[in-house]
Amino acid sequence: MDWKITNVSVLEDTIFQLKLKVARQIGVLGGMTVVEIGSGQGGFTAAIAKRVGEKGRVLAIDSTREYAEEFARRLDRYSVKNRVIFIQADGTNLKNIVSDGTADMVVSYRLLEELKRPDYMPRIIREMARIVKDDGLVCLTEISAAARNEAEEAYIRLHKESGDYLFKPDEITETMKKCELEGISVSKVDTDIWFSPQLAKQDLGFAQVWFDPDVEGRLGSMIDAYGMKYPELLIFSGQKSARN
Ligand SMILES: C[S@@+](CC[C@H](N)C(=O)[O-])C[C@H]1O[C@@H](n2cnc3c(N)ncnc32)[C@H](O)[C@@H]1O
Numbered sequence: 001m002d003w004k005i006t007n008v009s010v011l012e013d014t015i016f017q018l019k020l021k022v023a024r025q026i027g028v029l030g031g032m033t034v035v036e037i038g039s040g041q042g043g044f045t046a047a048i049a050k051r052v053g054e055k056g057r058v059l060a061i062d063s064t065r066e067y068a069e070e071f072a073r074r075l076d077r078y079s080v081k082n083r084v085i086f087i088q089a090d091g092t093n094l095k096n097i098v099s100d101g102t103a104d105m106v107v108s109y110r111l112l113e114e115l116k117r118p119d120y121m122p123r124i125i126r127e128m129a130r131i132v133k134d135d136g137l138v139c140l141t142e143i144s145a146a147a148r149n150e151a152e153e154a155y156i157r158l159h160k161e162s163g164d165y166l167f168k169p170d171e172i173t174e175t176m177k178k179c180e181l182e183g184i185s186v187s188k189v190d191t192d193i194w195f196s197p198q199l200a201k202q203d204l205g206f207a208q209v210w211f212d213p214d215v216e217g218r219l220g221s222m223i224d225a226y227g228m229k230y231p232e233l234l235i236f237s238g239q240k241s242a243r244n
Contacts, residue, residue, distance in 0.1 A: 006196040008204065014193055015207055016078065019047035019109065022189055026139040026235060031055040032104040035131055037091035037124060038062060038111030041206045042071035048107065049080035058084045059098065061091055070205065092123035098131050106132045109141045110208065113164040121167060122175045129179040134242035138181055140172065144232040151194060151229035154222045158215060172236050181238025193230035200228040
């Protein structure tokens with residue numbers, strides 16, 4: 001099989017292009033102020049920062065500083081450091097950190113899968129709805145749990161079996177409605193990111209891939225046969241009504 005991606009640097013740029021596509025699709029525009037929760041290693045932060053341009057601002061929030069070095073390196077790589085501020089904080093309670101109605105958009109990229117507890121999901125979405133301006137959009141991007149081939153199945157199993165929780169789409173949309181977001185939509189973004197087995201067996205934090213002897217035992221033969229594929233993405237969007 002001809003796995004398209006066999007090189008870490010190409011993988012990083014390909015995933016960055018995917019994140020840029022998501023940022024474009026959700027409507028991030030020049031000059032916007034965007035708050036991102038769960039910025040991690042900064043891949044999506046850099047994509048949003050590219051889109052908002054010199055006059056825009058991105059406030060990136062994460063509960064840990066563990067990725068600070070990678071985060072800074074990624075902002076440098078994509079030349080967007082001057083428009084990003086990072087704050088370490090828990091996204092379930094940002095009341096003392098970000099005022100109501102501050103942001104043109106509030107976004108996340110693969111945050112929900114890594115929450116410590118499922119009941120954090122409604123608390124985070126409530127905070128996102130509080131922080132966004134009237135008529136502004138809240139957009140959450142998550143991977144789809146519906147594998148369409150063995151390579152996607154290997155990627156999804158890697159996450160589920162390591163403790164990630166992939167919420168059902170209805171759980172997310174129902175919560176968004178309860179948080180008084182309106183015009184809820186779910187759109188899909190397919191990817192063409194196929195990892196070779198050799199690449200899939202490396203530590204690739206920016207691609208949310210962590211390989212260890214335990215994974216080798218459970219999924220090694222599947223990955224040898226099929227490699228892995230970055231799954232389809234689901235984008236959940238909702239607008240804060242000016243009436244609320
Ligand atoms: C899969 S990573 C995000 C990937 C990142 N957005 C990217 O584009 O590469 C999930 C991130 O969410 C953060 N996180 C988990 N729970 C959180 C919370 N309650 N508040 C803020 N960040 C949280 C984790 O620390 C982790 O960095």
